[in-house]
Amino acid sequence: MTVRLRGIQVESLSKSWGNTQAVKDVTFSVESGQFLVLLGPSGCGKSTTLRMIAGLEPVSGGSIHIGGNDVTHAPPARRGLSMVFQSYALFPHLNVAENILFGLKVRKVGRAERDERLKRVADMTGLSELLARKPAQLSGGQRQRVALARAIIAEHPVCLMDEPLSNLDAKLRHEMRVEIRALQQRLGMTVIYVTHDQVEAMSMADKVVLMRHGRIEQQGSPEEMYARPDTVFTATFLGTPPMNLIELADGAGGAVIKGMTDASVVAAGQGDGRLLGVRPEHVVLLDEGGLTARAESADYHGADTVVTALLGSQRINLRVPGRFALEQGAELRLGWRAEDVHFFDFESGRRCEQDALPRVA
Amino acid sequence: MTSSRLNQVYGWLLLLPAAVLLVAFTHYPTIRTLVDSTFSKSTATRPARFVGLDNYAMLLDDPVFWQVAVNNLIFALGTIPASIGLALVMALWVNGKLAGRGFLRLAYFTPTILPMVAVANIWLFFYTPGIGLIDQVLGLFGLPGRNWLGDSATVLPSLIVMTVWKEAGFFMIFYLAALQAIPPELKEAAMLEGAGRFTYLRRVLLPLLMPTTLFVLVNAVLNSFKLVDHLFILTKGGPNNASSLLLYYIYENAFSFFDTPYAATLTAVLLAVLALLAAGQFLILDKRVHYR
Numbered sequence: 178m179t180v181r182l183r184g185i186q187v188e189s190l191s192k193s194w195g196n197t198q199a200v201k202d203v204t205f206s207v208e209s210g211q212f213l214v215l216l217g218p219s220g221c222g223k224s225t226t227l228r229m230i231a232g233l234e235p236v237s238g239g240s241i242h243i244g245g246n247d248v249t250h251a252p253p254a255r256r257g258l259s260m261v262f263q264s265y266a267l268f269p270h271l272n273v274a275e276n277i278l279f280g281l282k283v284r285k286v287g288r289a290e291r292d293e294r295l296k297r298v299a300d301m302t303g304l305s306e307l308l309a310r311k312p313a314q315l316s317g318g319q320r321q322r323v324a325l326a327r328a329i330i331a332e333h334p335v336c337l338m339d340e341p342l343s344n345l346d347a348k349l350r351h352e353m354r355v356e357i358r359a360l361q362q363r364l365g366m367t368v369i370y371v372t373h374d375q376v377e378a379m380s381m382a383d384k385v386v387l388m389r390h391g392r393i394e395q396q397g398s399p400e401e402m403y404a405r406p407d408t409v410f411t412a413t414f415l416g417t418p419p420m421n422l423i424e425l426a427d428g429a430g431g432a433v434i435k436g437m438t439d440a441s442v443v444a445a446g447q448g449d450g451r452l453l454g455v456r457p458e459h460v461v462l463l464d465e466g467g468l469t470a471r472a473e474s475a476d477y478h479g480a481d482t483v484v485t486a487l488l489g490s491q492r493i494n495l496r497v498p499g500r501f502a503l504e505q506g507a508e509l510r511l512g513w514r515a516e517d518v519h520f521f522d523f524e525s526g527r528r529c530e531q532d533a534l535p536r537v538a
Numbered sequence: 539m540t541s542s543r544l545n546q547v548y549g550w551l552l553l554l555p556a557a558v559l560l561v562a563f564t565h566y567p568t569i570r571t572l573v574d575s576t577f578s579k580s581t582a583t584r585p586a587r588f589v590g591l592d593n594y595a596m597l598l599d600d601p602v603f604w605q606v607a608v609n610n611l612i613f614a615l616g617t618i619p620a621s622i623g624l625a626l627v628m629a630l631w632v633n634g635k636l637a638g639r640g641f642l643r644l645a646y647f648t649p650t651i652l653p654m655v656a657v658a659n660i661w662l663f664f665y666t667p668g669i670g671l672i673d674q675v676l677g678l679f680g681l682p683g684r685n686w687l688g689d690s691a692t693v694l695p696s697l698i699v700m701t702v703w704k705e706a707g708f709f710m711i712f713y714l715a716a717l718q719a720i721p722p723e724l725k726e727a728a729m730l731e732g733a734g735r736f737t738y739l740r741r742v743l744l745p746l747l748m749p750t751t752l753f754v755l756v757n758a759v760l761n762s763f764k765l766v767d768h769l770f771i772l773t774k775g776g777p778n779n780a781s782s783l784l785l786y787y788i789y790e791n792a793f794s795f796f797d798t799p800y801a802a803t804l805t806a807v808l809l810a811v812l813a814l815l816a817a818g819q820f821l822i823l824d825k826r827v828h829y830r
Contacts, residue, residue, distance in 0.1 A: 231726075231730065232730075233726050233729070233730075252729075253726075253729045253730045254729060254730065254731070254732035254733075258730070259730065259731075260726075260727070260730050262723045262726070262727060264721060264723050266721065266723035266724055266726065266727035268724060268727075268741075268742055268746075269746065270742075270745045270746055270748075279728070279731055279733075279741070280730075280731030280732060280733075283728075283731050283732050283733045283737055283741075284731075284732050327727075331731070
């Protein structure tokens with residue numbers, strides 16, 4: 178199956194209903210064949226952005242280009258894209274084959290070609306045995322496949338997906354994630370995928386656009402965003418458990434952890450109004466030295482245990498491999514490498530550059 | 539007594555009130571009607587006697603019965619498709635995004651709330667020759683008025699128009715409810731696939747509305763035989779039986795001519811026709827209806 182190559186450019190896109198602005202000045206681009214994830218908490222404007230790209234929602238400002246053509250005000254059918262809806266939007270009165278072929282019939286594709294494409298797509302999505310069934314007779318995962326098959330049979334170069342996996346159970350979600358990614362790469366489709374699940378974003382995306390309150394918070398590859406979050410929001414939205422954020426204070430000789438009595442300096446320079454960020458997997462237990470913390474609770478996950486400890490009066494999570502025998506109130510010595518530490522301004526939530534002092538020798 | 543037997547007794551006791559009402563007012567009258575239709579009319583001098591199917595033979599020879607039957611057929615064909623079609627169009631219209639939607643819905647539903655007798659009085663004012671609304675409007679354009687209800691050529695169409703006006707709003711409510719249960723993503727998915735309004739209507743909306751259509755159709759058919767209240771106000775079946783319908787003819791026979799056996803015979807025929815129609819609708823259409 179060959180698909181024409183096409184990228185998408187979204188320029189200062191905005192959407193408002195009356196006085197509420199749902200999307201504000203959103204700019205990003207997807208290269209042809211790329212998998213872009215629009216990520217964010219519910220109500221952040223990611224679905225609205227997707228619907229504007231699909232043409233289902235009129236645009237209030239800005240422009241959308243697909244394959245170099247301005248489609249800002251074009252009707253949905255003229256944009257050369259297909260879409261997978263969160264609810265799947267299958268036609269309940271049509272069987273699986275008729276659902277998949279709906280678009281081809283509307284566009285008057287010949288019978289022979291229709292049958293051939295149906296066979297290919299049904300094989301690809303594992304639906305060959307189910308073609309005569311009605312959607313009501315299918316499981317959630319199978320319905321999801323039908324929606325997917327309907328999107329790829331069109332052979333449109335661009336596919337939009339609006340939280341397609343949110344109605345599936347955890348195991349199926351994982352399988353479909355792998356499958357969707359594999360299909361996308363095999364067909365060379367350009368995909369814009371909306372989700373609130375950072376795991377989906379991290380595991381599938383070539384590029385992540387993180388949104389918050391209708392604006393783009395940060396965009397980049399999953400690795401970049403995880404390793405170098407620009408804001409507190411990005412830092413805490415990506416990763417489970419989220420990055421630890423510890424309030425700092427001015428101390429003698431540098432920044433110290435706020436509220437700690439045996440305060441030892443953790444960074445050079447200013448401490449007041451700053452947050453120190455460190456991911457749970459970067460916090461290590463030391464035999465001696467480091468910061469003294471009190472063990473509070475342990476959350477066993479199988480491969481590892483997330484231990485919560487009190488650093489002065491502030492909570493910190495750390496990831497310890499295997500099972501961790503917790504003695505409540507026990508004294509722990511914590512440390513981290515200087516390069517794993519991030520600093521943020523408390524007021525603005527923005528990243529700031531500061532030198533961390535190594536806590537691990 | 540074992541507990542399952544006791545449960546059976548409870549079950550029957552619970553059914554009893556409804557069963558008594560049904561038997562007393564539906565089943566017994568039906569059977570009594572069928573029995574009555576095989577007896578002759580009783581007079582002061584001669585009591586009723588069993589005549590077998592004589593009443594039915596008389597019915598076949600009764601020209602008024604045939605005229606009334608044809609009237610009813612025309613009335614049904616005139617009101618059923620028109621009211622269902624109009625109901626669907628109105629429902630699609632008030633289901634869309636438009637200003638004053640609530641008011642429009644209410645306006646379309648109003649005729650349904652009115653009793654048929656009140657409706658008939660309103661339309662009597664419309665149809666009155668010379669001073670009626672229709673004739674006055676026609677007069678504005680210099681067109682001659684006519685006696686809408688007094689002319690055997692226009693009386694039945696006049697009644698059909700009025701009935702459609704009354705019924706469409708009621709059926710609209712069912713269509714509107716069904717339309718609101720259809721998720722909007724279906725329309726969006728269809729639009730993305732390049733389907734226009736008409737294709738969406740034909741390929742998605744109408745099939746999904748089929749259960750409603752069947753329900754409305756059964757009601758419309760029943761109503762076309764059941765609704766005769768307006769005849770009492772407007773025409774009394776005239777002129778020259780041109781607007782008489784089956785049920786009205788039954789009423790006349792029973793309570794004006796006091797020919798109970800013949801009225802029973804007509805009733806039996808009407809029941810048979812309705813049963814046949816209902817069975818036909820379900821058998822033929824059920825296969826084509828998708829129930830969610």
